[in-house]
Amino acid sequence: MNIVLTGDRPTGRLHLGHYVGSLKRRVEIQNAKTSDQIYIMIADAQALTDNADNIDKVRRNILEVALDYMSCGIDPTQSTIFIQSQIPELCELSFYYMNLVTVSRLQRNPTVKNEIHLRNFKQSIPVGFFTYPISQAADITAFKANIVPVGEDQLPMIEQTREIVRSFNSTYQEVLVEPTAVLPENSTCSRLPGLDGAAKMSKSLGNCIYLADSSNDITKKIQSMFTDPTHLRVQDPGHTENNPVFIYLSAFANDEHFRAFLPEYQNLSELKAHYERGGLGDSKVKRFLNDILQAELKPIREKREALSNDVGQIFEILRQGSLHAQKAAATTLDQVKSAMGINYFK
Numbered sequence: 001m002n003i004v005l006t007g008d009r010p011t012g013r014l015h016l017g018h019y020v021g022s023l024k025r026r027v028e029i030q031n032a033k034t035s036d037q038i039y040i041m042i043a044d045a046q047a048l049t050d051n052a053d054n055i056d057k058v059r060r061n062i063l064e065v066a067l068d069y070m071s072c073g074i075d076p077t078q079s080t081i082f083i084q085s086q087i088p089e090l091c092e093l094s095f096y097y098m099n100l101v102t103v104s105r106l107q108r109n110p111t112v113k114n115e116i117h118l119r120n121f122k123q124s125i126p127v128g129f130f131t132y133p134i135s136q137a138a139d140i141t142a143f144k145a146n147i148v149p150v151g152e153d154q155l156p157m158i159e160q161t162r163e164i165v166r167s168f169n170s171t172y173q174e175v176l177v178e179p180t181a182v183l184p185e186n187s188t189c190s191r192l193p194g195l196d197g198a199a200k201m202s203k204s205l206g207n208c209i210y211l212a213d214s215s216n217d218i219t220k221k222i223q224s225m226f227t228d229p230t231h232l233r234v235q236d237p238g239h240t241e242n243n244p245v246f247i248y249l250s251a252f253a254n255d256e257h258f259r260a261f262l263p264e265y266q267n268l269s270e271l272k273a274h275y276e277r278g279g280l281g282d283s284k285v286k287r288f289l290n291d292i293l294q295a296e297l298k299p300i301r302e303k304r305e306a307l308s309n310d311v312g313q314i315f316e317i318l319r320q321g322s323l324h325a326q327k328a329a330a331t332t333l334d335q336v337k338s339a340m341g342i343n344y345f346k
């Protein structure tokens, strides 16, 4: 039995990092038809843990994220798309799991540590934000998901979930399933850097190319990308490591793209070697990246435009998906409560 669960926070439209880090893999898994169930969650409740005063942003982005999913090929007849806050069972599960995790264990979570630092919370960390790894364990286990396709920043969350599952199963009864994180095969894709060269492209950092960006915006963003600061003149030798333009090329370029847009090179190794030797200008490399991303994103943007003509239909899909997900979560919660012996009236 293969059950897949993943999700995204509706804190903004989805970007290239989501696409190569997780979304592309979800579509492949869906189309391979090897999974019994696929759940894709719009994590609005998690988004509120650091946006409590910004409900409009979260509300608005639910539709944007749903459009991004479907324009990339998530098919609601094969995958259940649902909204986290509509499944109250997830809160109940979190409440019981909280007793299985210590404060110091949460404090050690490197992703949470880093996010607290990035958000400049200092001493004012919302309790909900601090405990979101526990709520994420509820999201995964509620559906008995064994496969979770994610980017690298999520590995500590999956590890935390596995610990909660082991603790629950040994303290009470074997009810929960230990999930496995599935990272993209190409390691560049598991943490795509931002346009500014920051470690991660992230909605909250505003350093993104969004899937819905216009053709002009994509070109402008690529033109202003950070490259190698030591590569001042075309003839200078350049560095391809830590150079976001080359990192994006390793995430996106294939030999087909070379044949179509840059036939004087066979593949990325040749292009890199030329840049490192000197004599290859940034603008030519950027033009190539632009050609690739335009080709990749055009069909997604067109599908998105068509889908956004019927917003009512998208919300109906989310309503149906949430109903379906709620039933599955309720079954697990029943099993959890009876394993714990708190099903007093049954």
Ligand code: ATP
Pocket (backbone or CB within 6 Å): 007, 008, 009, 010, 011, 017, 018, 020, 021, 022, 149, 150, 151, 152, 153, 154, 189, 190, 191, 192, 193, 200, 201, 202, 203, 204, 205
């Ligand atoms: P926020 O800044 O609000 O946290 P985000 O851009 O980090 O937003 P999330 O909704 O937190 O996006 O992440 C959703 C999924 O996308 C996760 O599986 C995460 O690992 C993956 N992901 C996010 N950013 C990247 C990235 N730059 N590279 C690869 N995967 C990513």
Ligand code: MG
Pocket (backbone or CB within 6 Å): none
């Ligand atoms: Mg994030």
